[in-house]
Amino acid sequence: MSSNNTPIYSPQSAAAQGLQGCRRCFRLVPLPLKQCDFCGAEVSLRKQHAVQNTLAYLFTAIVLFVPANVLPIMVTSEFGSSKPSTILEGVVLLWHHGSYPTALVIFIASVLVPMAKVMALLLLCWSVVRRSPHRVQERKRLLALTELVGRWSMVDVFVVALLVALVQLAGVLTVAPGPAALAFCGVVLFTMLAAHAFDGRLLWDHAVNLKGEKVDHG
Amino acid sequence: MAEADVRQSRRFSAVWIVPIAALLIGAWTLVQNYLSQGPQIYITFATAEGLVAGETQVKTLDVQIGVVENVELADDFSSVTAMVRLRPKAASLLTDDAQFWVVRPRVGSQGISGLSTILSGAYIQLAPGAGVAGKRRYRGLDEMPLTPPSTPGLQVQLLADNASSLSAGSPVLYNGYRVGRIEESSLDPDTGQSRYTAFIDEPYDGFVTTATRFWNASGIAMSVAADGFSVRTQSLETLLTGGVTFGTPEGARSGQVVQDGALFFLFNDEASLSSNPYLHANSFLLQFDSSIRGLEVGAPVEYRGMRIGTVMDVGLQDVQWDVLWKESSSNQIPVLVDIEPGWLGEDSAAAADAFTNSLGDAVDQGLRASLAMGNLLTGGLYVSLDFYADAAPAKLVDLDGTWELPTIASGLDQIEHKVAKFLSKLQSLPLDETLDITNSALRETQATVVEAKAAMGALTALLASPDVADLSPELVATLGQAQTVLASFGPQAALQEQMVDSLRRLNQVITNANEVLDTYDEKPNAFIFPSKKRPDVVPRAAPGGE
Ligand SMILES: [Zn+2]
Numbered sequence: 001m002s003s004n005n006t007p008i009y010s011p012q013s014a015a016a017q018g019l020q021g022c023r024r025c026f027r028l029v030p031l032p033l034k035q036c037d038f039c040g041a042e043v044s045l046r047k048q049h050a051v052q053n054t055l056a057y058l059f060t061a062i063v064l065f066v067p068a069n070v071l072p073i074m075v076t077s078e079f080g081s082s083k084p085s086t087i088l089e090g091v092v093l094l095w096h097h098g099s100y101p102t103a104l105v106i107f108i109a110s111v112l113v114p115m116a117k118v119m120a121l122l123l124l125c126w127s128v129v130r131r132s133p134h135r136v137q138e139r140k141r142l143l144a145l146t147e148l149v150g151r152w153s154m155v156d157v158f159v160v161a162l163l164v165a166l167v168q169l170a171g172v173l174t175v176a177p178g179p180a181a182l183a184f185c186g187v188v189l190f191t192m193l194a195a196h197a198f199d200g201r202l203l204w205d206h207a208v209n210l211k212g213e214k215v216d217h218g
Numbered sequence: 219m220a221e222a223d224v225r226q227s228r229r230f231s232a233v234w235i236v237p238i239a240a241l242l243i244g245a246w247t248l249v250q251n252y253l254s255q256g257p258q259i260y261i262t263f264a265t266a267e268g269l270v271a272g273e274t275q276v277k278t279l280d281v282q283i284g285v286v287e288n289v290e291l292a293d294d295f296s297s298v299t300a301m302v303r304l305r306p307k308a309a310s311l312l313t314d315d316a317q318f319w320v321v322r323p324r325v326g327s328q329g330i331s332g333l334s335t336i337l338s339g340a341y342i343q344l345a346p347g348a349g350v351a352g353k354r355r356y357r358g359l360d361e362m363p364l365t366p367p368s369t370p371g372l373q374v375q376l377l378a379d380n381a382s383s384l385s386a387g388s389p390v391l392y393n394g395y396r397v398g399r400i401e402e403s404s405l406d407p408d409t410g411q412s413r414y415t416a417f418i419d420e421p422y423d424g425f426v427t428t429a430t431r432f433w434n435a436s437g438i439a440m441s442v443a444a445d446g447f448s449v450r451t452q453s454l455e456t457l458l459t460g461g462v463t464f465g466t467p468e469g470a471r472s473g474q475v476v477q478d479g480a481l482f483f484l485f486n487d488e489a490s491l492s493s494n495p496y497l498h499a500n501s502f503l504l505q506f507d508s509s510i511r512g513l514e515v516g517a518p519v520e521y522r523g524m525r526i527g528t529v530m531d532v533g534l535q536d537v538q539w540d541v542l543w544k545e546s547s548s549n550q551i552p553v554l555v556d557i558e559p560g561w562l563g564e565d566s567a568a569a570a571d572a573f574t575n576s577l578g579d580a581v582d583q584g585l586r587a588s589l590a591m592g593n594l595l596t597g598g599l600y601v602s603l604d605f606y607a608d609a610a611p612a613k614l615v616d617l618d619g620t621w622e623l624p625t626i627a628s629g630l631d632q633i634e635h636k637v638a639k640f641l642s643k644l645q646s647l648p649l650d651e652t653l654d655i656t657n658s659a660l661r662e663t664q665a666t667v668v669e670a671k672a673a674m675g676a677l678t679a680l681l682a683s684p685d686v687a688d689l690s691p692e693l694v695a696t697l698g699q700a701q702t703v704l705a706s707f708g709p710q711a712a713l714q715e716q717m718v719d720s721l722r723r724l725n726q727v728i729t730n731a732n733e734v735l736d737t738y739d740e741k742p743n744a745f746i747f748p749s750k751k752r753p754d755v756v757p758r759a760a761p762g763g764e
Contacts, residue, residue, distance in 0.1 A: 049233065052234070063240045
């Protein structure tokens with residue numbers, strides 16, 4: 001075994017050393033290759049069209065966010081009179097009934113989190129497009145937070161799914177999902193896709209040169 | 219080693235298809251939703267009680283056909299307007315006579331309805347009509363209409379002088395059968411009369427003609443009269459909730475078919491049918507010179523004994539005293555009468571006017587009103603119309619809506635005159651003498667009667683004496699025999715007839731015997747030698763006399 005093959009810590013990035021990572025098998029592949037020499041997957045230094053894709057998914061999520069909040073997410077039929085309610089109506093209703101924690105949880109999970117996620121990703125995309133070198137650490141943390149929180153925003157869909165399954169007292173009280181449930185699923189899905197499409201390394205590409213040294217744009 | 223290129227590609231990513239697709243789907247959904255939307259209508263209600271935007275449904279036959287989208291106060295804040303989105307298929311139900319009302323729990327004389335809405339909340343009921351579709355603005359009803367639109371039948375208006383226990387839903391009866399109902403009741407603020415809308419279902423609407431009378435069948439009718447005490451009710455239901463019954467009075471002419479919305483008078487009870495005025499009448503003013511004592515309001519007006527009207531008002535009003543006493547001839551007592559053509563036939567405004575028109579010619583030909591004695595015991599008067607050939611010429615005068623009908627001082631005055639004449643004649647009769655004679659005759663009669671009485675008494679005493687009593691059986695037997703004997707000697711008795719016959723024959727025999735004896739006197743051998751027939755004896759002349 002040659003000592004050349006033993007990994008040596010280097011402050012330089014892999015790209016600076018002429019290597020790119022395979023996203024399927026995590027092998028380091030020399031830069032000129034377009035395919036992984038181990039698994040055959042397409043390789044590139046950065047995700048292709050990362051910002052564009054992120055923006056496209058975000059835009060889809062924003063489009064779906066409108067029906068998700070305007071249309072009823074569930075239809076409650078009580079003694080023959082069906083009563084549709086949107087997410088916000090449900091939150092207001094719960095708030096008026098004094099269920100503040102539940103109202104807050106649903107409001108945060110269903111409205112605030114998707115919106116915050118969209119805003120955060122938009123901000124990150126914008127910073128990448130602007131090639132901003134500042135606040136790299138904060139932006140990295142924001143990305144981490146976005147990915148962490150995203151999986152919890154499905155709470156509302158789960159609530160509806162649970163209610164539909166549980167509350168089926170025929171004739172007295174039944175709950176059926178409304179069209180907003182589907183749209184809301186879409187919002188969550190597309191924000192997740194957007195976060196996935198984003199390439200976090202773009203955040204520091206302009207702050208650190210490929211040799212790992214901080215560049216001073218100032 | 220070449221510097222790695224970390225810049226992003228400037229080409230467009232294929233992922234943009236996703237938001238574009240989302241947008242397209244959204245737009246298509248919106249367009250489709252808009253295109254598949256049913257008509258939007260506005261219904262005005264008095265109150266928004268039970269109406270919830272986005273929740274309250276619109277139903278027909280218990281099928282949901284729409285939902286209330288919005289409830290707003292009307293511009294004048296006096297009502298609310300519900301904006302309703304109907305399903306596309308319901309557009310044809312929006313006829314111009316369709317009716318909307320809010321179904322709420324309701325407890326009434328008709329029973330309990332809308333019970334399901336206690337739990338489910340109120341909903342708006344649509345009753346489609348038969349008219350032309352296309353209306354978009356409706357006035358909602360306060361309550362469920364008792365008769366759905368387009369129900370075949372007849373709607374009539376009833377006018378009553380005083381409010382009764384009738385309310386919406388009260389039954390309309392015909393011969394005790396329920397044939398319709400009161401739909402609406404209201405009080406006319408101007409006249410104080412109650413006005414009802416009644417609906418009579420097909421096929422019973424044919425019973426209603428212009429001759430039909432409606433009367434209140436509510437409650438109990440009680441009357442006490444010389445012949446006893448009578449209680450009448452229609453049915454338990456009318457006892458509780460009131461009701462209207464109708465019929466054609468006996469002897470009334472068959473009327474014509476009435477149109478929807480025809481107006482009828484609602485009589486208090488069946489008894490007041492005969493005395494109460496008809497709906498249509500024309501007023502006439504009569505000025506009487508003579509006393510009207512005994513003429514009461516409500517007295518009949520008759521033409522040759524046929525009732526044609528009613529006395530509505532009697533007497534003077536706002537009299538000026540100096541005018542009253544000035545000239546006796548002008549001091550006429552006004553009497554207001556209503557001539558009601560309904561007594562003779564059709565009860566309508568047209569008939570009343572036609573009657574008035576015809577009266578003008580009749581007055582020219584001598585028709586006059588006069589007072590007549592209706593009841594000799596009470597002195598009650600009525601107004602009589604008749605023709606007087608010798609009446610002074612007069613005209614029917616129009617007094618601004620009321621007509622003045624000329625009067626004639628006949629009738630009573632004439633009767634008074636005749637009675638006076640009769641009395642004076644009666645006075646001049648020799649009544650005293652007649653009475654004296656009558657008295658003496660009576661006295662004689664009385665004496666005879668007294669004698670007869672005495673004889674009778676004697677006879678009674680004789681018969682009552684014990685001797686007579688003892689004798690009587692033999693006496694009777696003897697008398698019987700005597701009677702038989704006497705009867706045999708009577709003129710018709712058979713014995714006497716035989717005796718007469720026998721005597722006649724005896725007489726004949728004796729005559730014959732005389733003849734025979736004469737023959738034997740002349741010829742004793744006549745028994746042995748029958749005598750020849752002798753020639754007739756010829757009278758001979760004296761011998762020497764020829
Ligand atoms: Zn690989």
